[in-house]
Amino acid sequence: MIINVLDKGYAKLINHMGDDMSPVMDARVSTGTDSNPARDDALREFLLEHKHTSPFESMIMQVELKIPICILRQLERHRTVDNCDGIVIESLDENFRKWFSPNEQSGRYTEFKEEFYIPDIILGPDKVNKQGSSKELDQELQDFYKTVLLNKNIEEYAEYDQFIQKGVSKETARFLLSQNVYTIRRFTASFHNWKDLLEKRKTTNAQREAQQYAQSIYTIMQHLWPRSCALLEEHVFGSRNFCRTEVEWIKELLAREGAKEHIASLGSYSERRWTKFLAKLT
Secondary structure (H helix, E strand, O other), X not given: XXXXXXXOEEEEEEEEEOOXXXXXXXXXXXXXXXXXXXXXXXXXXXXXXXXXXXXXXXXXXXXXXXXXXXXXXXXXXXXXXXXXXXXXXXXXXXXXXXXXXXXXXXXXOOOOOOOEOOOOOOEEEOOOOOOOEEEEOOHHHHHHHHHHHHHHXXXXXXXXXXXXXXXXXXXXXXXXXXXXXXXXXXXXXXXXXXXXXXHHHOOOOOOHXXXXXXXXXXXXXXXXXHHXXXXXXXXXXXXXXXXXXXXXXXXXXXXXXXXXXXXXXXXOOOHHHHHHHHXXXX
């Protein structure tokens, strides 16, 4: 399975292990029980909703990304914090490699291809998210930027190739190349850790290009594990956290006359779900 991303990139499934029943069967090891078709879906949801993560680590996926180096660094910004004997590992590289097995094209051993990312849309800075971008700039400025970027990439690649031919090592010649050059990277990780990465990079405040790679990764996950991904939509991507004050506001709204009847009219209502909802507010 391969999904085209950006102008020259892709996300490709290389290998995987486990299916939607894997976390269910792993969890049942602790209770010594067999699969129960009437309860398996409920157990899977319980595990994910209540953050019992280890059963989901038996679902593993390896993907290959053809991706601009600057966007790859955005994916690597993801952290999965680990506590070892009470000591929090803070190192970005150490954390990333603990939960993701990355292997990347080496610019020391191979020559980069003349493949650079040229954005289709050029955005201006976002007024709220200082590190982000928002609305499109006028077309004339966009076209000018693309032309400058393209010409710069053509020129620098010609210099890169020229210096290699003159005897400069690849590991040194690559300093001439910009961050929008494409590289190839393979990632291997569990469902649980892919979920953590997607929480950070599939959101609207992530860089536009990083969102597109995150979405392509998620599309592959949905193909492999549709039931588990449906639970991500319900309990992770579609959920929100509230502070204590906000919880008090919700309680006040629910105490008003007709609140329960109104919620019941919205669908997906049951007395059991209503009871669980109220319990979360206590």
